[in-house]
């Protein structure tokens with residue numbers, strides 16, 4: 137097929153294109169920046185089943201199941217998602233897939249543009265014994281997915297495809313047979329009139345499963361069987377390392393022999409731009425390493441420099457091979473690389489001149505993200521602040537409740553973490569000599585937990601079962617905006633819709649909480665501050681496990697203004713209590729408060745907090 | 759064809775991604791290698807959005823090195839100032855005359871920089887600044903979000919680009935990337951911006 141057109145694809149869109157072209161049949165993911173668009177985009181191609189799974193482990197187990205059934209399967213997740221799915225990755229390495237290819241796309245976030253930590257997923261490749269490929273741009277992303285499937289099937293192993301925020305979210309040209317008429321990418325196919333691509337396997341899924349059922353020694357990882365599998369895993373990795381030598385994924389670009397740069401991923405482009413004259417060894421496969429090719433390259437250059445993002449992963453591997461290398465001595469271990477950082481490193485290594493004039497970013501007022509006008513999370517945090525509770529939080533838009541003036545979320549660690557924290561903290565409090573809240577009659581200092589609806593389905597269920605079972609006596613608030621807002625509005629088990637735009641049963645958090653053994657369960661409209669406060673006080677006073685579902689569809693998703701913007705009446709004395717909501721349209725204006733009508737959604741939450749009733753919906757229903 | 763680096767800077771919801779896509783598409787259509795990269799972690803929640811667009815013979819890095827950009831397209835004054843350090847000597851900043859104070863400013867904890875401070879940051883880099891009434895004109899056309907395309911129109915008529923990229927290439931890229939229902943308005947915004955710069 138000749139490729140006459142060029143389209144600009146993001147790395148994620150290119151992964152989707154490559155997976156479709158490879159004949160992927162089943163793909164599963166849980167959203168997470170910067171990986172989300174892989175599945176969003178793949179779902180736009182015909183002949184591929186795509187789903188938002190309830191979490192990454194479930195997604196990976198699903199992809200493994202499809203591969204067990206002999207089909208090519210893909211799972212996608214962000215770096216921390218692989219922590220959730222790690223258990224599954226490790227068993228799949230032992231069992232292998234039996235013929236169906238399995239690729240796990242994992243997107244790291246150096247610089248933490250939208251993550252709670254920085255992790256270098258290459259460590260998982262070494263840890264779990266999984267081959268890992270790392271593209272440096274969109275054309276490679278598309279190509280490597282296909283190579284990854286071939287590799288997976290040839291060696292009967294899952295294969296990791298490592299992306300980073302920069303490769304996932306940069307657009308670069310990809311040649312296609314024929315460009316689509318409209319916009320490529322963005323949830324649309326990158327090729328015109330795509331037809332379903334057949335899976336390359338002749339065997340039926342039923343036949344593959346019959347083979348699996350006949351081979352318990354390979355698929356039932358009880359100790360006796362697993363002991364026999366482990367040596368196979370180690371031998372397999374040695375064989376893959378041999379294959380890597382001639383795979384074509386490792387490319388030498390000859391240049392000046394004084395410096396040889398070993399690099400991979402987007403760091404390759406930074407290094408080539410800053411030091412164009414050097415010799416390069418660009419690794420497309422970052423684990424296992426083509427040791428002979430590396431040793432050969434190193435022997436031909438006077439000095440070996442490793443340029444890589446995050447951990448000194450290649451650097452340490454080369455050092456263990458006995459190669460003298462320089463790397464993190466010059467290039468940062470922390471944060472995202474960029475041309476400026478690479479130039480600084482190269483300059484420190486004495487290879488280039490420093491930037492002619494340093495260009496530090498100016499110091500200017502920051503612009504942090506804020507909860508949107510009309511967001512249903514805002515009143516809940518305002519109420520929790522009034523109660524003075526200590527709030528174990530979680531990850532989502534609602535984490536913004538930690539920012540002033542609300543400042544009513546006090547922890548955020550990982551998805552689902554807050555509920556477990558609540559249980560432990562409550563148990564620890566029981567050891568205090570006196571119960572402060574019992575004495576002063578308020579709930580000041582009492583711990584509660586909040587989490588979003590998508591987070592609830594992701595990791596909240598087992599933790600809530602634990603709270604009910606062990607009678608932690610805590611209050612859990614589920615902030616139900618009916619979507620996964622943080623990552624761009626994906627569906628989840630509570631929304632009644634699937635990734636493939638089919639209607640589905642909408643699971644009900646209240647019913648689930650009751651079924652898990654929580655006896656006190658209430659639903660409130662998140663805009664109804666008084667109802668929330670009343671219910672929260674009642675539940676906190678009971679000291680038994682309780683769940684409040686605070687419900688309001690995401691304001692960003694409903695978009696259209698619900699009511700006319702609010703107006704400020706004469707009665708306003710500028711006390712500024714409403715400003716404690718931190719709502720963007722509410723602005724101080726001299727002695728009074730002003731409402732920016734362009735931003736106000738008319739939600740009316742501020743009406744309830746104003747002691748003088750000076751904020752009104754005078755305009756009526758809009 | 760000139761090799762050019764553009765930074766687009768503004769606030770979530772201002773249409774920066776679309777403008778960057780158009781710019782990248784124009785680069786592709788004029789025979790360049792192109793890379794485009796953006797930072798948009800929580801853009802929809804009112805955070806900063808920065809997009810890097812590079813046209814070249816071979817473009818390596820998807821990110822532009824500070825001190826080397828030819829253009830900064832500022833969708834908002836404070837964000838133009840924040841991106842000013844990307845400009846190289848002789849660069850050009852095309853800035854929407856529009857201020858959107860961040861929360862620290864509305865809360866009275868920080869001061870929004872004056873136009874002169876914004877200009878000083880740009881001219882301090884050896885670059886020039888053009889203030890453009892894009893927000894006002896876009897609102898007059900019916901939607902403030904058209905400001906981005908208006909700015910693109912203005913950009914298209916600045917000396918280097920006016921001489922190297924025909925108007926029709928811009929319009930064709932716009933046509934490809936804008937949904938049909940909004941096409942006519944976007945085209946008008948672009949043409950107005952372009953004529954404003956030329957006239």
Ligand SMILES: Cc1ncc(C[n+]2csc(CCOP(=O)(O)OP(=O)(O)O)c2C)c(N)n1
Pocket residue numbers: 166167168169192214216217220251252531532533534551587588589590591592615617619620621622623
């Ligand atoms: C293990 C893991 N997977 C994915 C993410 C990315 N992520 C952060 S918050 C979030 C979901 C938020 O949805 P929800 O709980 O409904 O809250 P909302 O943003 O809608 O307020 C996701 C998917 C993550 N941080 N960790």
